[in-house]
Amino acid sequence: MCCGLATTPVTSLDAARLAPMFKALGDPVRLQMASMIAARPELCVCELTPAFELSSGTISHHLKTLREAGLVECERRGTFVFYWINPEALQALSALLSVEA
Amino acid sequence: MCCGLATTPVTSLDAARLAPMFKALGDPVRLQMASMIAARPELCVCELTPAFELSSGTISHHLKTLREAGLVECERRGTFVFYWINPEALQALSALLSVEA
DNA sequence: CCACTGCTTTGATAAATGTCAAGATAGGCC
DNA sequence: GGCCTATCTTGACATTTATCAAAGCAGTGG
Numbered sequence: 001m002c003c004g005l006a007t008t009p010v011t012s013l014d015a016a017r018l019a020p021m022f023k024a025l026g027d028p029v030r031l032q033m034a035s036m037i038a039a040r041p042e043l044c045v046c047e048l049t050p051a052f053e054l055s056s057g058t059i060s061h062h063l064k065t066l067r068e069a070g071l072v073e074c075e076r077r078g079t080f081v082f083y084w085i086n087p088e089a090l091q092a093l094s095a096l097l098s099v100e101a
Numbered sequence: 102m103c104c105g106l107a108t109t110p111v112t113s114l115d116a117a118r119l120a121p122m123f124k125a126l127g128d129p130v131r132l133q134m135a136s137m138i139a140a141r142p143e144l145c146v147c148e149l150t151p152a153f154e155l156s157s158g159t160i161s162h163h164l165k166t167l168r169e170a171g172l173v174e175c176e177r178r179g180t181f182v183f184y185w186i187n188p189e190a191l192q193a194l195s196a197l198l199s200v201e202a
Numbered sequence: 203c204c205a206c207t208g209c210t211t212t213g214a215t216a217a218a219t220g221t222c223a224a225g226a227t228a229g230g231c232c
Numbered sequence: 233g234g235c236c237t238a239t240c241t242t243g244a245c246a247t248t249t250a251t252c253a254a255a256g257c258a259g260t261g262g
Contacts, residue, residue: 009136015129022132026124027250028116035110045209055252060210062250079208079259094198097191128220146239156222161240163220180229180238204262211256219248226241232234 010096021093024069029054030062037072038085045081111197122194125170130155131163138173139186146182 010018025031029052036051037043049059063083066072071090074083111119126132130153137152138144150160164184167173172191175184 009140010133012129012133015133015136019127019129019132022123023127026120026127028113028120029250031120031123032111032113032116035116039110049209054250056209057211057253058251064210065249076209076258081209090198094195097195097198130220150238155220157239158223158241159221165240166219177228177239182239205260206262207258207260209256209258212254214253215251217249217251219246221245221247223244224242227239229236229238231236 018092018096021069021071021089024065024071025093027062027065030066033059033062034066034071034085037066037083038090040084042082042084045083048083119193119197122170122172122190125166125172126194128163128166131167134160134163135167135172135186138167138184139191143183143185146184149184 025034032051033048036048045059045063048063049056052059063072063074066083067074069089070086072083072085074081076082126135133152134149137149146160146164149164150157153160164173164175167184168175170190171187173184173186175182177183
């Protein structure tokens, strides 16, 4: 890996683009959500909701944050909505953090 | 890499521990700061300050946020204060994001 | 068409955040 | 000791955020 945060400082432009993704992961609830979604090919909201002691409105709000950050995508199938992770987004962040080598 | 966000979902405990680090990187100013610090063995605040159009108080505040998240450490040497990155912290985050394999 | 379920949106509220100006500290130097 | 510079801390303010309750929308099935 050649271009981590440790080798070349990110430009203010890159920072503006990438910071929202980190920000989206910067809430414990959303980090856990993202993790649950990433651990499977896709995950139904109906499986996500009971994992947290939060109103469904709040769950939906957090999912929207993850979506708008580009970290996940979703699709409605019948009554249910399924979410999956966007691997490119994770990779972009991971590459940035690669300390060296 | 065996234990990324994509393989085993993080526990709520891990989420609580790691989210603040992501959160600290979730501001464009702080992300760029962290990047500048990581690009060198250490960096003087006096080099950091003129890179942003922000008051020195605000710079100091952001550095405190990075410090409290465990992402950087610092030491005073004479009049100047030097910051350096905490590689373990970056690695912890990077490992979590490793999409697979 | 009506009721029900799953999910999202809206409105409201308390708490957290980013910023600056101004004051406080610490160290170097006369 | 007294001044100057570098950094941090404090107080204030506007903005953003996390949350809930309630209302809205989309599909399913009677």
